[in-house]
Amino acid sequence: xxxxxxxxxxxxxxxxxxxxxxxxxxxxxxxxxxxxxxxxxxxxxxxxxxxxxxxxxxxxxxxxxxxxxxxxxxxxxxxxxxxxxxxxxxxxxxxxxxxxxxxxxxxxxxxxxxxxxxxxxxxxxxxxxxxxxxxxxxxxxxxxxxxxxxxxxxxxxxxxxxxxxxxxxxxxxxxxxxxxxxxxxxxxxxxxxxxxxxxxxxxxxxxxxxxxxxxxxxxxxxxxxxxxxxxxxxxxxxxxxxxxxxxxxxxxxxxxxxxxxxxxxxxxxxxxxxxxxxxxxxxxxxxxxxxxxxxxxxxxxxxxxxxxxxxxxxxxxxxxxxxxxxxxxxxxxxxxxxxxxxxxxxxxxxxxxxxxxxxxxxxxxxxxxxxxxxxxxxxxxxxxxxxxxxxxxxx
Amino acid sequence: xxxxxxxxxxxxxxxxxxxxxxxxxxxxxxxxxxxxxxxxxxxxxxxxxxxxxxxxxxxxxxxxxxxxxxxxxxxxxxxxxxxxxxxxxxxxxxxxxxxxxxxxxxxxxxxxxxxxxxxxxxxxxxxxxxxxxxxxxxxxxxxxxxxxxxxxxxxxxxxxxxxxxxxxxxxxxxxxxxxxxxxxxxxxxxxxxxxxxxxxxxxxxxxxxxxxxxxxxxxxxxxxxxxxxxxxxxxxxxxxxxxxxxxxxxxxxxxxxxxxxxxxxxxxxxxxxxxxxxxxxxxxxxxxxxxxxxxxxxx
Numbered sequence: 149x150x151x152x153x154x155x156x157x158x159x160x161x162x163x164x165x166x167x168x169x170x171x172x173x174x175x176x177x178x179x180x181x182x183x184x185x186x187x188x189x190x191x192x193x194x195x196x197x198x199x200x201x202x203x204x205x206x207x208x209x210x211x212x213x214x215x216x217x218x219x220x221x222x223x224x225x226x227x228x229x230x231x232x233x234x235x236x237x238x239x240x241x242x243x244x245x246x247x248x249x250x251x252x253x254x255x256x257x258x259x260x261x262x263x264x265x266x267x268x269x270x271x272x273x274x275x276x277x278x279x280x281x282x283x284x285x286x287x288x289x290x291x292x293x294x295x296x297x298x299x300x301x302x303x304x305x306x307x308x309x310x311x312x313x314x315x316x317x318x319x320x321x322x323x324x325x326x327x328x329x330x331x332x333x334x335x336x337x338x339x340x341x342x343x344x345x346x347x348x349x350x351x352x353x354x355x356x357x358x359x360x361x362x363x364x365x366x367x368x369x370x371x372x373x374x375x376x377x378x379x380x381x382x383x384x385x386x387x388x389x390x391x392x393x394x395x396x397x398x399x400x401x402x403x404x405x406x407x408x409x410x411x412x413x414x415x416x417x418x419x420x421x422x423x424x425x426x427x428x429x430x431x432x433x434x435x436x437x438x439x440x441x442x443x444x445x446x447x448x449x450x451x452x453x454x455x456x457x458x459x460x461x462x463x464x465x466x467x468x469x470x471x472x473x474x475x476x477x478x479x480x481x482x483x484x485x486x487x488x489x490x491x492x493x494x495x496x497x498x499x500x501x502x503x504x505x506x507x508x509x510x511x512x513x514x515x516x517x518x519x520x521x522x523x524x525x526x527x528x529x530x531x532x533x534x535x536x537x538x539x540x541x542x543x
Numbered sequence: 544x545x546x547x548x549x550x551x552x553x554x555x556x557x558x559x560x561x562x563x564x565x566x567x568x569x570x571x572x573x574x575x576x577x578x579x580x581x582x583x584x585x586x587x588x589x590x591x592x593x594x595x596x597x598x599x600x601x602x603x604x605x606x607x608x609x610x611x612x613x614x615x616x617x618x619x620x621x622x623x624x625x626x627x628x629x630x631x632x633x634x635x636x637x638x639x640x641x642x643x644x645x646x647x648x649x650x651x652x653x654x655x656x657x658x659x660x661x662x663x664x665x666x667x668x669x670x671x672x673x674x675x676x677x678x679x680x681x682x683x684x685x686x687x688x689x690x691x692x693x694x695x696x697x698x699x700x701x702x703x704x705x706x707x708x709x710x711x712x713x714x715x716x717x718x719x720x721x722x723x724x725x726x727x728x729x730x731x732x733x734x735x736x737x738x739x740x741x742x743x744x745x746x747x748x749x750x751x752x753x754x755x756x757x758x759x760x761x762x763x764x765x766x767x768x769x770x771x772x773x774x775x776x777x778x779x780x781x782x783x784x785x786x787x788x789x790x791x792x793x794x795x796x797x798x799x800x801x802x803x804x805x806x807x808x809x810x811x812x813x814x815x816x817x818x819x820x821x822x823x824x825x826x827x828x829x830x831x832x833x834x835x836x837x838x839x840x841x842x
Contacts, residue, residue, distance in 0.1 A: 266758070269751055282739055289732045299720075303726075541725055
């Protein structure tokens with residue numbers, strides 16, 4: 149046996165095999181891009197665990213980025229873009245836009261629209277904040293005019309980052325710009341997690357001290373009938389106007405009806421609990437894994453990140469400024485604190501929490517959370533409608 | 544005699560059906576100078592004719608004639624019988640290569656297209672009025688540019704085609720995607736912004752109006768009910784008591800307590816803290832008297 153092992157033919161055979169094995173390892177296929185993306189994934193996990201920034205999203209996405217950037221020899225059917233791989237099957241739900249509506253079902257089942265129903269004028273704040281989407285759209289078109297190679301469909305898909313709604317961003321980009329979907333999703337979720345850092349400076353910049361101290365009237369009690377009517381009427385009027393947003397709006401309002409009707413508690417619990425958790429895990433992991441360095445690290449992706457930040461800035465600013473504009477027409481005592489304008493971007497409930505924190509900072513007795521939830525949930529509807537409009541024109 | 548009559552009628556019907564079938568076929572596209580375009584089965588690039596079955600039943604072209612000079616057998620090609628490939632499915636296409644040889648198979652004609660500037664499709668007799676015919680100027684034919692029928696708003700027009708489409712419709716799909724067309728009309732995105740923001744506002748404005756009205760109605764209904772039952776409404780009660788407390792602090796305190804309970808303070812709690820009296824039924828199994836902690840009697 150030892151003699152056989154000492155045989156030079158056997159050794160060269162062993163050497164060849166080891167060499168061949170090495171070509172299949174991650175080390176042989178490693179590039180700087182993979183290392184950068186793995187570092188990004190680790191940073192996301194750090195933000196989630198150490199800083200508590202949207203841990204439910206950033207942990208799966210961060211880990212997904214690491215999974216997607218383990219270098220491998222092409223053709224082994226392991227990569228997310230390789231047909232037949234398990235990750236590819238899971239990614240199907242992202243590519244075909246299956247996961248976002250399911251997440252919207254869960255969001256609907258866990259969202260209390262009472263704040264919005266009790267003070268419906270806050271819906272307009274949610275509408276105004278969608279300007280961020282179209283400001284970004286115009287910015288991308290402007291960049292294209294300067295020589296950057298973005299199509300109008302890509303501009304629309306990038307613009308939706310300003311809606312601060314991950315599932316909507318994935319839904320729209322999977323249809324308008326599948327190549328940029330990873331960058332758009334990562335950008336949307338990253339900026340959503342960074343809402344507590346991005347929004348306060350804009351809010352401070354655009355409001356006076358007097359405005360920040362406005363106390364809003366407490367919301368009135370909402371009857372069960374109103375809560376039940378909201379998803380039905382909401383669906384009818386929004387989906388008739390923008391049928392292309394039906395997958396999102398339909399599921400959102402359906403989930404909410406399950407919650408509010410009072411006779412489908414088990415379904416509502418499943419939609420808002422295990423189901424949304426499962427889909428969040430799958431969407432987070434696969435979107436993260438879709439950021440494979442070989443396809444992700446491009447000038448377009450970097451541009452997407454840069455414009456995404458602008459989109460958030462404009463969305464926050466337009467929400468705050470619109471509240472100030474509304475206050476011009478509202479009587480004293482009915483005025484709205486512009487610090488809830490930022491919540492018009494979806495990012496539920498993080499943006500509303502930012503309003504609350506800012507309000508408390510300037511007046512310890514000023515609780516804005518419930519008021520901010522109004523534009524916050526209106527923002528979810530608004531961004532879905534905006535996505536529907538973009539899809540109608542550009543899809 | 545009757546049998547012969549039936550057979551004759553059937554033959555006539557069959558011939559009529561064949562004739563009708565062949566009349567559905569049109570010369571759809573022709574390429575006279577093929578330099579870098581569609582190849583035949585031999586890998587050669589030669590002029591070709593595309594015929595289109597405009598009908599909704601299959602047509603067998605066996606026996607029909609293609610001719611570039613009527614009445615001249617040198618310039619007329621009879622499509623051979625017995626080849627099942629000459630059957631054209633409904634709304635389908637068939638292509639003949641025109642290399643001037645009749646030894647390369649069913650789909651190679653004995654004439655070329657750069658000879659007369661005329662092409663006709665004839666029935667099995669090879670005579671009479673052609674089923675379809677075209678005329679073109681040979682000298683004007685550009686390399687790799689085909690001529691054919693193109694559907695326009697004013698009806699079908701024969702002429703140069705924007706793209707060669709052998710085996711497919713001549714109506715070229717507009718290659719410019721919808722989003723780029725939109726961009727061409729709105730290069731800055733302002734129209735999109737105004738339109739989309741208007742739609743978003745309208746959607747939410749409708750909801751605002753509806754729920755504003757609904758809220759007012761519900762308030763009135765509640766007020767009426769309370770008046771009917773003799774209850775004092777909450778705002779009035781607050782006024783009477785001089786209670787101006789908004790309740791926000793309570794909401795915030797409860798929310799904070801729930802938040803801490805759910806996320807921080809009591810992550811996993813196996814027991815329940817309660818102020819209710821806990822009644823336990825007596826059981827000898829849990830009785831301290833029989834418990835092992837009792838010191839055993841050493842006697």
